[in-house]
Amino acid sequence: MIQKETPLEGTNIKKIIAVMSGKGGVGKSSVTSLMAVSLRNKGYKVGIMDADITGPSIPKIFGINGIRAFSSDGKVIQPVDTVTGIKVMSLNLLIDKEDDPVVWRGPLIGATVKQFYTDVAWGDLDVLLIDMPPGTGDVPLTIMQSLPVDGIVVVSSPQDLVKLIVKKSVNMAKMMAIPIYGIVENMSYFECPDCNKKHYLFGESKVEEAAKEMDIEILERLPIDPEFVELCDEGRVEVFGKIRFGFCENFANKLEDKIGGIE
Ligand SMILES: Nc1ncnc2c1ncn2[C@@H]1O[C@H](COP(=O)(O)OP(=O)(O)OP(=O)(O)O)[C@@H](O)[C@H]1O
Numbered sequence: 001m002i003q004k005e006t007p008l009e010g011t012n013i014k015k016i017i018a019v020m021s022g023k024g025g026v027g028k029s030s031v032t033s034l035m036a037v038s039l040r041n042k043g044y045k046v047g048i049m050d051a052d053i054t055g056p057s058i059p060k061i062f063g064i065n066g067i068r069a070f071s072s073d074g075k076v077i078q079p080v081d082t083v084t085g086i087k088v089m090s091l092n093l094l095i096d097k098e099d100d101p102v103v104w105r106g107p108l109i110g111a112t113v114k115q116f117y118t119d120v121a122w123g124d125l126d127v128l129l130i131d132m133p134p135g136t137g138d139v140p141l142t143i144m145q146s147l148p149v150d151g152i153v154v155v156s157s158p159q160d161l162v163k164l165i166v167k168k169s170v171n172m173a174k175m176m177a178i179p180i181y182g183i184v185e186n187m188s189y190f191e192c193p194d195c196n197k198k199h200y201l202f203g204e205s206k207v208e209e210a211a212k213e214m215d216i217e218i219l220e221r222l223p224i225d226p227e228f229v230e231l232c233d234e235g236r237v238e239v240f241g242k243i244r245f246g247f248c249e250n251f252a253n254k255l256e257d258k259i260g261g262i263e
Contacts, residue, residue, distance in 0.1 A: 002145045005118050008076060013047070013125045015150045015259050017181065018143060020173070022165030024134040026157040027186035029057040030232055031222070032131040035153070036086050037241040038252035044126040047079065049116045050090030051143060052133045053109045054102045059092045063235025069093040077120045084238045089120045110142040117147050127259070136172045144176040151181040151259065153219065158188055158202040170214045181258035182219035183211055190224045198223075219254050 007013060019035070021028040032048060040046045050058040059065040062082040069089065071077045077094075079087040091112065092098045104112075122128065130149070133139045143149065152173040156166045166183070173180050185207045189198045201224070211218050231240045241248045 004148050005114055005146050007117055008119065008121060011122045011124075013122055013128045015126065016128045016130065016148060017151050017153055017255075017259070018130040018132055018140075018149045018178075019153050019155060020132050020136075020140060020169045021134045021155045022136075022160050022167075022169050024055070026134075026155055026160065027222075028052075028134060028155045029061060029131050030228070030237075031153075031155045031184050031186055032129050033058065033061045033232065033237045034222075034228075034240070034248070034251065035255060036129055037084070037238055038248040039127055039255060040084050040086050040238075041241045041245065041248050042252045042256075044252075045085075045124055047087040047089070047122050047125045047128045049113075049120075049128060049130045050088065050092070051113045051116065051130050051139060053091050053104070053112055053139070054133065056090045056092040058088055058131055059090050059098075060235055061232045061237050062086065062088060064088060065092060065098055065235070067093065075119065077115075079120055079122060082238060084241070086238075087122060087125070089116050106138045109139055113139055113142060114146055136168050140172065144173070144178055149178050151179045153181050153255075154183045154216070155186055156183060156207075157186055158200070158207065166210065167214060170216060180216045181255070182217040183207065183214075184219050185221045187224045188221040217258075219258065220251055 019028055019032045036046045036048050048058050050056045064080050064082055067080050069077055069080050079089045080093050154169050160166050189200045191198050207218055228240055231237050
């Protein structure tokens with residue numbers, strides 16, 4: 001059994017949720033951000049660890065990519081606060097040029113992710129969300145083995161659900177004996193702004209069937225939403241939490257339910 005890492009003295013993280021996806025580009029980082037915004041709106045103290053080391057996108061979504069995280073003693077790293085006070089740690093906040101590729105081998109990436117837990121001054125957090133790299137590779141394995149993850153949220157697009165990729169993520173979590181809070185189907189449909197009709201651009205979703213087969217719950221089905229994308233692109237995702245307050249509150253309630261209370 002692999003020993004779990006311990007956070008810095010003075011850190012108190014109540015729940016850790018890892019966000020996974022079978023493959024890249026399904027909206028995992030966008031959904032992680034939406035979860036953070038929704039929980040923050042309800043008053044929770046939230047942090048995001050961007051463990052997608054080679055493709056970090058959290059700082060840009062929150063408009064903090066111009067800010068640098070710092071360490072006054074060379075050991076403890078201070079996370080960067082977003083406008084609404086969500087604490088973020090990402091490699092993009094530590095490197096000089098955010099468009100430089102991270103040409104690192106697996107072990108170094110794994111060690112960095114662990115340091116994002118052990119060496120970051122997270123302080124008091126109700127929830128730490130981990131934006132995992134896509135797939136079921138080395139880094140998700142390191143995170144599941146060495147960090148005390150309480151639960152997993154799987155993000156998928158309608159097309160993946162029928163394929164093996166989502167099942168692989170689900171099976172990995174099951175093998176590691178970490179509870180799966182549920183699945184978020186992203187880009188599920190498009191709602192016409194004129195007639196409010198839902199259009200299933202990728203065909204009628206198979207999410208219910210797939211979720212039943214895998215014995216997991218559907219947490220949320222998110223539409224293709226140009227306004228959400230625009231706000232994410234502009235680094236103003238927290239504005240979405242204001243203009244779609246009801247939706248975000250509902251999403252946070254579902255997460256709260258699954259987490260089983262955040263004491
Ligand atoms: N609900 C949505 N509606 C429309 N576009 C979306 C939605 N969710 C995400 N997108 C867009 O899809 C693209 C991929 O999203 P995102 O970066 O969150 O995916 P990802 O799964 O984290 O990708 P990766 O981990 O491979 O970098 C982005 O351009 C994002 O704006």
